[in-house]
Amino acid sequence: MNASTAAVAASRKEIVVTGFGGQGIILAGQILGKAASLGDHKESTLTQSYGPEARGGACSAQVIISDGSIHYPYVRKPDILACMSQGGFDKYVGTMKDGSILLVDQDLVQPGDKTKDANCFAIPATRMAEELGRKMMANIVMLGFITAVTGAVSVDAARNAVTDSVPKGTEKMNVTAFNKGFDYGEAVLKGRRKKAETGKGIAE
Amino acid sequence: MKPAVLTGEHFITGDVACAEGALAAGCRFFGAYPITPATEIAEHMASRLPGVGGIFIQMEDEIAAMASILGASCAGAKSMTATSGPGFSLMMENLGLGICTETPCVVVNVQRAGPSTGLPTLGAQGDMMQARWGSHGHYEIIALAPASPQEIFHQTIMAFNLSETYRLPVLIMADEVIGHLSERVIIPEASAIKTVSRPRAKGRKDRFKPFQPGPDGVAPMAIAGEGYGIHVTGLTHDEKGYPVMTAEAQAAMVGRITEKITRNLDKIIQLEEYRLDDAEVVIVSYGASARSSLAAVDEAREQGIKAGLLRLVTVWPFPEARIRELAKRAKGFVTVELNLGQVHLEVERCAGGAAPAVLVGHAGGAVITPERIIETIRSAF
Numbered sequence: 001m002n003a004s005t006a007a008v009a010a011s012r013k014e015i016v017v018t019g020f021g022g023q024g025i026i027l028a029g030q031i032l033g034k035a036a037s038l039g040d041h042k043e044s045t046l047t048q049s050y051g052p053e054a055r056g057g058a059c060s061a062q063v064i065i066s067d068g069s070i071h072y073p074y075v076r077k078p079d080i081l082a083c084m085s086q087g088g089f090d091k092y093v094g095t096m097k098d099g100s101i102l103l104v105d106q107d108l109v110q111p112g113d114k115t116k117d118a119n120c121f122a123i124p125a126t127r128m129a130e131e132l133g134r135k136m137m138a139n140i141v142m143l144g145f146i147t148a149v150t151g152a153v154s155v156d157a158a159r160n161a162v163t164d165s166v167p168k169g170t171e172k173m174n175v176t177a178f179n180k181g182f183d184y185g186e187a188v189l190k191g192r193r194k195k196a197e198t199g200k201g202i203a204e
Numbered sequence: 205m206k207p208a209v210l211t212g213e214h215f216i217t218g219d220v221a222c223a224e225g226a227l228a229a230g231c232r233f234f235g236a237y238p239i240t241p242a243t244e245i246a247e248h249m250a251s252r253l254p255g256v257g258g259i260f261i262q263m264e265d266e267i268a269a270m271a272s273i274l275g276a277s278c279a280g281a282k283s284m285t286a287t288s289g290p291g292f293s294l295m296m297e298n299l300g301l302g303i304c305t306e307t308p309c310v311v312v313n314v315q316r317a318g319p320s321t322g323l324p325t326l327g328a329q330g331d332m333m334q335a336r337w338g339s340h341g342h343y344e345i346i347a348l349a350p351a352s353p354q355e356i357f358h359q360t361i362m363a364f365n366l367s368e369t370y371r372l373p374v375l376i377m378a379d380e381v382i383g384h385l386s387e388r389v390i391i392p393e394a395s396a397i398k399t400v401s402r403p404r405a406k407g408r409k410d411r412f413k414p415f416q417p418g419p420d421g422v423a424p425m426a427i428a429g430e431g432y433g434i435h436v437t438g439l440t441h442d443e444k445g446y447p448v449m450t451a452e453a454q455a456a457m458v459g460r461i462t463e464k465i466t467r468n469l470d471k472i473i474q475l476e477e478y479r480l481d482d483a484e485v486v487i488v489s490y491g492a493s494a495r496s497s498l499a500a501v502d503e504a505r506e507q508g509i510k511a512g513l514l515r516l517v518t519v520w521p522f523p524e525a526r527i528r529e530l531a532k533r534a535k536g537f538v539t540v541e542l543n544l545g546q547v548h549l550e551v552e553r554c555a556g557g558a559a560p561a562v563l564v565g566h567a568g569g570a571v572i573t574p575e576r577i578i579e580t581i582r583s584a585f
Contacts (some may be wrong), residue, residue: 030386033217037388042216046386071498072574073385 011067011159014075014153017097018060018088019108026085026141031143031161032153036065039157045073058087065152080150082142083109085127100152105142106110123186128156128180132173140166140174141181148185155182208256209394210553218382219244219286221353221389222312223252225360226284228391230399231310232258235272237265237291238467240486241380242314245286266291270298271505273309275330277302280427282364282401288380290321292331293339299373300339300436303461306415306423306489308367308402310360312376314383315542317568329491329542330566333549335375336520342458344465346472347375349490353387359517364402366472370464371422379542380569381492381571405432416443417459421464450570465521466567475526479505483512485581486530486559488551489540490516492573497540500577509581519547527554536585537561542568560584 019025029046036044044065046140063074082095083089084101089109096102099119104111106122114120123145129138140162147158159178166174209228216224223245226234231345236242253260254478259276263269266287273283282285287295292313302309332460335347346366350356359376367374388410405412405426414434417423423443426432439447440454461543478484479501483555494515504511514530516523528551531537536559539548544565553562562584567570 030215033386037215044387046215047381048384069493071502072571073387073495074571076573094321112448 003071006152010069013065013079014077015063015080015082015146015152016060016075016078016092017063017066017082017084017146018058019139020086021057021059024136025059027138027165028082028143030062031165032061032146033063035061035157039155039160040082042067043070045070047073050122058085058090058091060088062102072172080146080152082146083111084142085140093107093159099166103142103146103149105138121145121185123181123184123188125181128184129177132175132180134173137174137177140177143183143187144178144181144183144184146181148177149189150180165176171200209397210391211393212391214387214389214391215386215387216353217384217386218356218378219314219348220248221266221357222286222350222360222376222378222383222427223248224389225531226310227252227256227358227548228244228357228397228399229282229361229364229497230401231275231282231284231364232256233261233281234258234285235261235263235269235457235538236285236287237263239266239271239288239291239577240284241288241316241327241383241385242288242291242310242312242521244383245312245314245341246443246574249284263285266294267298270295270302270311274298274302274305274307274324274419277307277309278305278428281534282308282311282362282368284312284364286314288314288316288324289318292334296339300341302345302373303339303343303345304438304457304517305436306371306425306461307372307373308364308371308425309444310363310367310376311373311578312360312378315377315379317542323569325380325572326493326541327383328430329379330494330546330568331376332377332519332543332546335513336514337378339517342462344462345520346465346518347377349377349494349519350382351491351494351515352382353385353389355517356512357381361397361399362474365398367433368400370403370468370472371425372461372465373519377491379492386486405430410507414495415441417460421460421467436494457463469521469525472518473523475523476513476515476517478513478515480514480530482510484510485512485538485585486534486536487511487512487513487538487540487577488516488527488547490519490547491542495539495541496572496574497577499574500540500581503574504581505576507578509578511581516547522547522550522554524550524554527551528556528558531558532548534559538564538577538581540564540572540585542572
């Protein structure tokens, strides 16, 4: 890639959210794309890949967010990879580049060596959703976490897109789930900054 | 209840945008049989049509689905169906009936990889030649290829307008990539959307000839139940609509239903040109493949290759004249499509040896990467 393509790439963020069917992976991608497009007024695309089965199969949502128009809508090397299943992690970990941010549901994904990576962030998203009374909101917890850690979309745009995209009557609890994930992400970032300042480094 | 035209900014899939385009165009009858990756069009029409006074019917199969939209159109409704490869094959016979009886309607094919059941959830563009002449007999067809959710919204309106203007089934040859791609779609105010309705029968009901063309070659249409005594048949017919089993009647009828298209190519064909002014290498593409081609044009230009894109908004009728013109000055053509060479055959034919044409094809199931297009340009020219 030459210099001018790299400059273009700088204003472009490629995101993969992966897990298994039934976890709300595509909805998470949908919310990210909607937040970027309708909230932050950027260009965004969402493509999805899934198998013939309705639930349980591997699936992924690919989101591209850019200041300019997006011609090719598929992710080649993700800037952000969020994994909610071991299978999803195993499939996409090889596509990461230097500086890619990895986010995992720590109870569902063992990222191996990547744990030591400064750009690896873990959250017990499913457990937190269970504590809120609905395991199926794990995707929304993860979405809050992605928003806090990566800044790929603005927090207001993301929160509005959550409200707009979830079933009627569940808006409030989904926003609570989003806030939980967002606060957890901010706390993790704060902790890392503190460690870095006190000279302890970032390795945990 | 939501209005028929959902004015505003949306983040929706191509399938949903197609359904919204149909509603904005005035479609009030949708008959279909669900099939991946076109199911979401039916799903969305099922939820939206009753609220705007329209009818949704899930038919027993695609043969019946195609028949249902012809019947609805004869009864005066703007009608549409949506399907994918296997269903499109089943629709071919009744598509021919629609062409022969000059019945306006819109058929959407969200293409997936075939032959046969193929890859249900993965995209391809393998039905392009089937779109051209998949039904038997000689005829002209109009087929559009959308490259984004925004465009499929507009093209669905355009498809209805063309079908009503020229009285024939119009095909929207989408693909799974565009059908399932979510992007921003801006739906304008209802007053800003231009819709066209078929020329209607006038005058004495006992003397009306349902297939007597007006000055533009298109016959005004009588609606079933209006009192015009009309006969509609798939047999070769005269201006009165009655079967006439002669070579002369055949020549007159086929001549007219083909010429109403071939004499209006300038009004029908739409193209989009990107960085083509000084291009030495002309990429010809459509639908999802055109997006990879756009990225390839930009990347090739950065590498010093003068590439440009001729994007086919209308694939059929084929833009022969434009290809011939470009062939005079281009170093070569590259056709990019998700099949192993269909529209490419037309590019090659129209280039006529004046400029070489190479194919970047793929059997479907994945999209063509911009890198592959650039590699082909580098090695071919």
